[in-house]
Amino acid sequence: MRSWQTIRSALWVSLFYCVSSQAADIKSIAILTPEPGTDFGWNQQGIDAAKAAGEKQGVKVMVAENLGYGDVRPAMRDLIDDGAQLLIAHASGYNQAAPEIGAQSKVPVAVTDSPAALKAGMVADYTVSGHEGAYLAGVLAAKMSRSGTLGMVVSGEPPSWNAQSNAFIRGARATKADIKIRYAVIGPAAYSDAAGGKRVTTSVIAAGADIIFGQGNGSSFGMLQAVETAKAADGGKVYFIDVIGDKSKIDKGNLLSSVLWNLTPVFSAMIADLKADKYGSHNYKTSLADGSISLLKTTHIPDDIWQSVDQVKQQIIAGSIKVPAEYDAKSLHDLLNSGKS
Template identity: 70%
Template sequence: MLAATSTPSYSEDIKSIAILTPEQGTDFGWNQQGVDGAKAAGEATGVEVVTAENLGYGDVRATLRELAEEGHGLLIAHASGYNTAAPEIGSEAAVKVAIVDSPSALKEGAVADYTASGHAGAYLAGRLAAKMSRLDTVGIVVSGEPPSWNSQSAAFAEGVKAENPETVIRYAVIGPAAYADAAGGKRVTESLIAAGADIIFGQGNGSSFGMLQAVETTKATDGGKVYFIDVIGDKTSIDKGYLLSSVLWNLTPVYTAMIEDIKADKFGTRNYDINLADGSVSLLKTEHVPDDIWAQVMDLRQEIIDGKIVVEPKFDADSVHALVTQLD
């Protein structure tokens, strides 16, 4: 909830923004959090929000131009595959754009990046996984290796090892950009379960539904249940008893800050992130997590906020590979 403040003196008016997403904003994950966050930010700031969903991962220049011509004050390009086209069309149409996975593209009055990283939450998820794994083997399944996925994978692995250095971490990539590949998510997750994992940390947009299906239908090597730790959204409404937790993201503060920066003529002077302290990153508790273990994880959360535990984001794939055992 935003605290009540006195109304600042703004130098620029903004009446509407638009967000572009590669998949439908109903995926309980990246796309839904983007759409929901933008709408909530618009409501908080009195700005209209237009959504352009299910655009795929290809060339979106035509849609960007169309939205620019409609006069929106900000175009949020909510996919790493858009971070070349969006600044290009933004410059062409003189409209501000927000992109992901490209922090060096910051340009005052024109471009800002929100390479959101839930790495601190992923570290906590790793501690939780190591505490609850029966087989001392956990798996990480990713739909690609973009910076935000890498930072969470690395932090999860670090959390696992901090909790139990003997825990084995299996790692597999569905494909270079297999974000919507549910069948691939199921296949790869099954392979990690066969390799001994009884908890899966999955990052995948639409492909995460395949990961969850694999967990629901595949027994661990000891014949017991496999649990799933999701990212970004909350799938409890569709869970069949296998969702252990999720590293939740709330992008509302990010988009709210963008709108306020535009109004204050400060857009493009900084990039944006999410964190534990303001609640834009949190860890989901389900009924499968015992209260005593949850209390331990929440104590660790406070230690991160207080600076007693430092979790540095590692955005490159090589850092992830150095921490895990890759499954071909």
């Protein structure tokens, strides 16, 4: 008869191989995006990050892009039929369809801008917020504005945009208490409206802004066109602060910075949790501390100003400056109307 120690050792070996086998079973995931992965923004960042995370974790990544904002259920079913063991629904407009298809097929899904959707083993949220980076962008903009007026142009008011707008205002006002901010919304969901982005941004510049903080996905190309063609009130250059991606390759001299999002750590953590049978136990976040959020430095930023912005960054990481994540539109409009930080 075997001793208890021998039996226990055999059980541990069996458990180890069981866990290893479970990890090896995760072979393929998929990401779905509403627009092409060539926008230097949300769609491209999501696809690039999923591919990088898949490579890191040894998992195949299937991409379904340019799906629009309509019914994506057929595409989700096709991906599951092709072997996807996790669906990353990379648009808040997919938040209803993804959990439904996931529940029907018993395949876990990831949604965005829906933290309450968390469900053990099945659903996790990655409400990405660059609010800490946006606070730094506000500091930078206030330091570099010649007119004392900043513009914020958004393609809608989803939670991630609201959190960044709130933080941008706080950073700007903490740097210059009397800074003026002109805020404009292109439309309720004008994410790909480049023409609207150009039109609205031009009007904000006409209202005195010489630096524009733009949040727009595809519409941000229209915002960038506006700052390239318009002049500030003093006849000088208008600068643009982007979000999510790096448009330096197409910059004509007006891209001041960007609040960069790096979703690779987020998607990599999802795959790791899926392998460890922990998926759906928590949602996923981004921050300056882990490098998933950062602020782009361009040659348009003087070294002394960049150093002062970096000092604020270190204070945020250390916790001496608190940047709240305020996702609702009401808190944003209350802050805009209050004139207080």
